[in-house]
Amino acid sequence: MDWELCRIFVAVAETRSLAGAARRLRISHPTVGRNVAALEKQLGTRLFARANDGLSLTSQGRKFREHVDAMAAAALRAEAAVSATGAQARGVVKLSIGASLASDWLIPRLEPFLLAHDHIQLEIITHPFPASVRRREADIVLRPVDSGEENLIGRRIGRLGTGFYASRDYAARRPLPQRRDEWKGHSVIGFADPTSYVGLARWSEVITRQGTVVLRCSSREEMLAAAKAGLGISTLSCFVAAGDPDLVRVAPQKLVNVADLWLLAHPDLVELPAVRAVIGFVTDCAREDRVRLRG
Template sequence: MDWEELHLVQHLVRHGSLSAAARAMGTTQPTLSRRLEAFEQKTRKTLFERQPGGLVPTAVCLSNLSALEHMEANALAVERRLAVQDDALEGTITVTSLDWIGDYLLAPILTKFAAMHPGVSIHLLNDGRRFNLSRRDADIALRFGSFDQNDIVERKVADVAYGLFATEAYLDRFGHPDVAGEGRNQTIVELVEVPVRVSLSTWLKDLLPEARVLLRTNSIRSQLSAVETGQALATLPHFIAAGRNGLVALNLGVAAPVLPLKLGVHPELRELPRVRKLMDFAVSQFAPLRVSLNPSG
């Protein structure tokens, strides 16, 4: 039995549909469909029920998942141990983070590192999903808060301060927001509540519960563009918003959120020379940025 066939089953269980699994695996839905049908014919077992909403694992499939997880863990352990025995400063490093962290902070750092080390190729994935570092979905991750995998080594690289921002045009039209008035007659742009950002949206809702929400978005860049129209307020990182012409940081007498930015890596991959070198370089590059990221720190 081919390990890739078994691995396909894991991907389908994790992603719940052929289309989602195909995107994650970098292939097409028809290809995965053919592979699944061939594997079910080979084993003479129905592993998934095809339903309009996706694939539902059968009892036969579920009964074997634990064994498949053990097989995958062992295969990945071998892969990581082989990787760390390669002491050459070359190869691919996959780094994942949130949109604006990747765009404004990581992209320049990673570009400098790659220019210094011609044998290294870096893939930057700006994505709110939590990639599994144990499965090598990514080699290094930067995210807010703690990592939810027990086998990950994490290191705080900065505290990122946020604040409430508006344009002068907005303030001339709507006036300075009044906490006592709970934001009546104010309009805001709200960041979609995902786990890593729940403190931001909760803070703004608690601060101005009566404000009208003009736009909900999962992107800091979209928030920034919306605020620059002069039609709304938003909670934005000081590092980005304070440097934009026309934006004003509003002091409402309430402490704004400060989120810890952490770098995470699997302990075995940390010993891989190119990964260790990049981590050390990234930490050194964040050091002079700390005041900009948290002006009050």
């Protein structure tokens, strides 16, 4: 059985559309359709049926999904069992991490680790975020939530602070708000897709509701650029914004949101020497930078 066909099948089953699977896997819509058709031809049965709310699994599709999940779990256990017997940490380790945490925090610290572990190839995955360990999109996930529905194990390695920031030019034009009732007349940079940052977006909207949203952005990088351009006040990670000389923090002693930062992996992967090495490295970095990350 071609595992790539199975991977595409699972993506379609979970997103309930060819287009959704294509976006998740970052391949073309026609490619997904051709592979699903090829898999159905190979198995001699229909795996999906069209419904009002998208594609749904047929009875045969549901049975096949059970076998695919079992295959994935067995492959993971086999890999872990064989790799864990090796004395040296080696192999590819895929780490899912937010784009800002990757570019502004972890990647600048990687050189000593990579020099000391030249048998490990580390893959930094920022899209999709968070990547799924169960679907083998990642081996380790660093995110500000707990294990969720994937039955992962891990630890809380720190706390991640978020505050409101504006450019120095914006702050020079008028006093920055110190209380919730002082946001009237201020320009706010909001979230274009609040579902990606549910708790953070809700917190931001409650604080800034008397202000005027002038721009919504789909990524934290765009929000940072908009704030630096003087377009308004934006919610930003403290560890990113605090080091930027063009930005000032709004009410630093009051307006801050802090979330736990979790490092998680599949139970069958944590004994792999390479995975243990990466987990240990990221944990040590977070411990050393705990003040910076919290903000």
